[in-house]
Amino acid sequence: MDKNQLGIEMMKEGKWEEAAKAFMEVIEANPSDAVAYINFGNVLSAVGDPEKALKFFEKAIELGGGGAAYYSAGALYYEKEKYDEARKSFEQAIKEGLxxxxxxxxxxxxxxxxxxxxxxxxxxxxxxxxxxxxxxxxxxxxxxxxxxxxxxxxxxxxxKCIELEPDHADAYYNLGVAYAFKENKEAGLSMLEKALQIQPDHLLAQNTKSILISAEESN
Structure with a gap:
């Protein structure tokens, strides 16, 4: 197993120091290995050092890291809520073939x-x-x-979302709202009830259910 792959395995196990050591050894042995810079940046991002991580992603881009480097930079910008910078990075990743x-x-x-x-x-x-x-x-x-x-x-x-994830309370809530807009109150209430079964403190579902029930009672 090469050092990049070893580092990835260490990351999967949450062994950040061991992962960083493996990637740094790759960088020291081959300073033009863009993949190692991306991987090391991902470790830094995971342990809460986004500024230093970004420097490694930028170095990977400089070395021709392609779409993967731009994607990693974009994910970091996204996490920092810098959505314009994230968008540009993800768009560039597509241009690079990702x-x-x-x-x-x-x-x-x-x-x-x-x-x-x-x-x-x-x-x-x-x-x-x-x-x-x-x-x-x-x-x-x-x-x-x-x-x-x-x-x-x-x-x-x-x-389809709730078929894949049956406990997705927000999906049930939004289904309830969509059915309500289509004037299918029965289906809407059923979806809202399911949202509340999953998450009893879902305030939006509670409020929407109350509105639908009040509307029914006034008719």
Whole structure:
């Protein structure tokens, strides 16, 4: 097993010092190994040193680390809520050939966090196409579809989300809201009840349920 692979195994086990040692040995032996810089940066990010991690990602980019280096930098910017910088990094990762579900998902989420759900849609759609078993991607895609008024499509994605993750209270809540907007109060209340069974203190579900019940009683 080479040192990069050894370091990755150490990371999986949470042995950060051993991982860092393995990656640093690769860098010392081959200072032009971009992968080792990416891996070392990921260790630094995991242990809470984002500023130093970014320097390693930048070095990896300089060495031709390609899409993986830009993705790692983007994930760090995203974590720091620097969504414009994150978006640029994820876009560049695509240009460098990184066409993964995770990269498209993270790019879409940069638009979600800046209130541009319409711009997020094609990237979240692509993320779901590349990984149909990603419950969170389906959930976020469903939310964006709902925000754009595409309720039938939103319901289909949220239903798929709860098939994959039956305890996703927020997915049930948003299904309840979508059915309510389609004036299917019975289905809406059923979804809200399921959200509250999973998370009894879900305030949004509680409030929406009260509104629907009050509306029924006044009719």
């Amino acid at each position: 066409h993964t579900s995770d990269n498209y998902f993270m790019l879409g989420m940069t638009f979600v966090h800046t209130g541009a759900s319409r711009l997020a849609l094609p990237y979240l759609q692509r993320a779901v196409e590349l990984n149909e078993s990603d419950a969170e991607a389906l959930f976020q895609y469903g939310l964006c579809l709902a925000q754009e008024g595409l309720l039938d499509e939103a319901i289909a994605k949220l239903q």
